Amino acid sequence: MSSVTVRVPAKVNVQLSVGPLREDGFHDLVNVFHAVSIFDEVTAKESEAITVSVSGKWSNQVPVDDGNLAIKAARALAKHAGRGYGADLLIQKDIPVAGGMAGGSADAAGALVACNELWGLGLPFEDLMEIAADLGSDVPFSLLGGTAVGTGRGEQLSELPTGGVFHWVFALADGGLSTASVYAECDRLREASAAEVPWPQLDDSLMEALGTGDAYALGAHLSNDLQEAALSLRPELGPTLEAGRQHGALGAIVSGSGPTCAFLAIDALHARDLARGLTTTGAAHTAVPAHGPVAGATLL
Ligand SMILES: C[C@@](CO)(OP(=O)(O)O)[C@H](O)COP(=O)(O)OP(=O)(O)OC[C@H]1O[C@@H](n2ccc(N)nc2=O)[C@H](O)[C@@H]1O
Ligand SMILES: Nc1ncnc2c1ncn2[C@@H]1O[C@H](COP(=O)(O)OP(=O)(O)O)[C@@H](O)[C@H]1O
Numbered sequence: 130m131s132s133v134t135v136r137v138p139a140k141v142n143v144q145l146s147v148g149p150l151r152e153d154g155f156h157d158l159v160n161v162f163h164a165v166s167i168f169d170e171v172t173a174k175e176s177e178a179i180t181v182s183v184s185g186k187w188s189n190q191v192p193v194d195d196g197n198l199a200i201k202a203a204r205a206l207a208k209h210a211g212r213g214y215g216a217d218l219l220i221q222k223d224i225p226v227a228g229g230m231a232g233g234s235a236d237a238a239g240a241l242v243a244c245n246e247l248w249g250l251g252l253p254f255e256d257l258m259e260i261a262a263d264l265g266s267d268v269p270f271s272l273l274g275g276t277a278v279g280t281g282r283g284e285q286l287s288e289l290p291t292g293g294v295f296h297w298v299f300a301l302a303d304g305g306l307s308t309a310s311v312y313a314e315c316d317r318l319r320e321a322s323a324a325e326v327p328w329p330q331l332d333d334s335l336m337e338a339l340g341t342g343d344a345y346a347l348g349a350h351l352s353n354d355l356q357e358a359a360l361s362l363r364p365e366l367g368p369t370l371e372a373g374r375q376h377g378a379l380g381a382i383v384s385g386s387g388p389t390c391a392f393l394a395i396d397a398l399h400a401r402d403l404a405r406g407l408t409t410t411g412a413a414h415t416a417v418p419a420h421g422p423v424a425g426a427t428l429l
Contacts, residue, residue: 134172137165137235137271138330140225141384141421143213143339143347146329147354150316151282155266159329160279161289161339162270164295165421169232170200170429171239174248177215179203185222187232190305198264200235203244205260206252214248216240227305229359229385231267238271238426241277246428256284257332274425275420276339278331293342295393296400298378300369301306302388306362311386314358314375329354347381348393359387365388372412376403394418 148157169185181200183191188308191197199218207214218240224232241257244250254272261268266283277287311317319326338346360366366383370391373381378392390413394400397420404416 132172132174133246134170135153135239135426136168136170136249136429137239137426138274138423139167139230139232139235139419140164140267140270141230141299142353143351143357144332144335145353145385147312147315147330149326155282156312158279159283160283160330161276161331161335162267162279163295163420164270164274164423164425165420167230167238167417168222169235169298171236171243172219172221173240173243174219174361175214175215175247175268176217179207179215179218181218182222183220183222184242187219187222187226190226191220191222198233198237202240202260202264206241206244206250206266209252209256209260210248214244216244216247216360218243225301225305225389227307228301228389229306229383229387230269230299230389231268231385234265234267234271235426237264238267239273242426242428256378259380260283270407270425272426275422289336289339291339291422292341294349295342295344295347296395296397297405297419297421298373298392298394298400298404299417299419300373300386300390300392300407301415301417302363302366303388303414304388306359306385306386310419311355311358313348314361317353318358318361344379344393344395351380351382351393352384353385355386356383359383361389363397368391369412372407372410375405376406378403
């Protein structure tokens, strides 16, 4: 096979509960991931060396050197296989960069699946999941997709059945936020308040809403412990969230570490109207309707 293409979704966190800072610099989480229909595509072509190029909306914001997560993923896979394989990786980028939607993780997951196929390794999914966890906390979920609870630093996953399709609108922001800075701001705000940080717990009402496909209940139980930190670093996100609520969103939340804002809609038609309302009033320059859950990294 000389060329393989894999489609990989973005995510939103419908619950993100952040425990105390660990000694390794990470936080223990209850991270309820939900894969949504905004996709990157990663194509791997036969080559001597491992290289990457990026096309699409956000290509100018993505590193094409060794810092690219897709390159790191391909290298980690080649190392695991014990051979000096090569691949030209082409990323068609639709997921916002540094937006709290796990775009880099998606490309890493895409590169793992694509190179496993291109190089004929035939590694089982479990092996790819282990390599993924070393690449980043969110990479295993990008492989898995659907809806899942992540514990540990987010890499230990249990799949969650959902009772229906949920419709979302994502308001994209100018410029990204660094995940590490948002966690650091969360720690700083917690230190300043001196309140004890509770051990993160799965929200039973949220589980029930996901299981029954009840968008109204899900909207009421969305939660994100990083939201206050993201708003502290980007105060202009507050009015964006408020504008979504005014336009009838069932829930409005910062996606992960932000700055993308996620709005839960009643149905596909409402999502379209909500997106239009956010852009025509200037509350967001770009608002993208999407649905979830969708599959994780998939060979095309
Ligand atoms: C916040 C979340 C929510 O899903 O995603 P994003 O919003 O960035 O997409 C994740 O926890 C991000 O996961 P990911 O982007 O893979 O982070 P990593 O590369 O593993 O870690 C980057 C940095 O984030 C912080 N980090 C990450 C995960 C975690 N459980 N605790 C942390 O404190 C650490 O400072 C770490 O050095
Ligand atoms: N393939 C990639 N796509 C996007 N960003 C990447 C990629 N590889 C490395 N990066 C770096 O990772 C950072 C975080 O990107 P991303 O995963 O999109 O954000 P987030 O962690 O907020 O979901 C970017 O600012 C960029 O420098």
